[in-house]
Amino acid sequence: MADSYRSSLWAAAYVINGGCSDDGFDYFRGWLILQGRETFGQAVADPDSLDDLAAVRLAIANQAIVECESALYIPARAHRAATGDEIPDDAYRMEPLELLGGWDFNFDDQREIKQRLPQLTALCWCGPHGS
Numbered sequence: 001m002a003d004s005y006r007s008s009l010w011a012a013a014y015v016i017n018g019g020c021s022d023d024g025f026d027y028f029r030g031w032l033i034l035q036g037r038e039t040f041g042q043a044v045a046d047p048d049s050l051d052d053l054a055a056v057r058l059a060i061a062n063q064a065i066v067e068c069e070s071a072l073y074i075p076a077r078a079h080r081a082a083t084g085d086e087i088p089d090d091a092y093r094m095e096p097l098e099l100l101g102g103w104d105f106n107f108d109d110q111r112e113i114k115q116r117l118p119q120l121t122a123l124c125w126c127g128p129h130g131s
Contacts, residue, residue: 001072004029004044011105011113012047015120016056017065020107030071051119060124
C-alpha cells in the first residue's frame with residue numbers, strides 16, 4: 001500500500017472512478033494489489049498504463065467503480081488465522097509519511113490531467129460514457 005501512495009496513481013484513480021476520496025484511493029489500491037504483482041508494478045511506475053487493463057475497460061463500459069475495500073483486511077485476517085491474535089496496530093503502515101512523488105497534481109485541472117494521463121483520459125473522458 002505504501003509503495004502505491006503516489007499522486008500520479010491517485011490521479012489515475014480519480015480519472016477512472018470519476019473522482020476519488022482518501023478512502024476511495026485506499027480501496028482502489030486494494031483492488032490494484034489484487035490484480036497481481038506485474039500489473040501493480042506497472043501501474044505504480046506508469047499509471048497511464050491502466051488504460052490497457054481489461055478490468056478497467058470493463059468498469060468504464062459499465063460505469064462501475066474500480067475498488068476493493070475488502071482487500072485491505074486480508075493481512076489482518078491472515079494474521080488472525082495464523083496466530084489467533086489481532087494484528088498489531090504498527091504491523092504495517094498504509095501510507096508513507098509524505099506522498100511519494102510529491103503532491104503535484106491539480107485534479108480539477110482537466111487540461112493538466114489530460115497531459116499527464118493521455119491514454120486514461122482518452123478512455124474515460126472521450127469514450128461513450130466519458131464526459
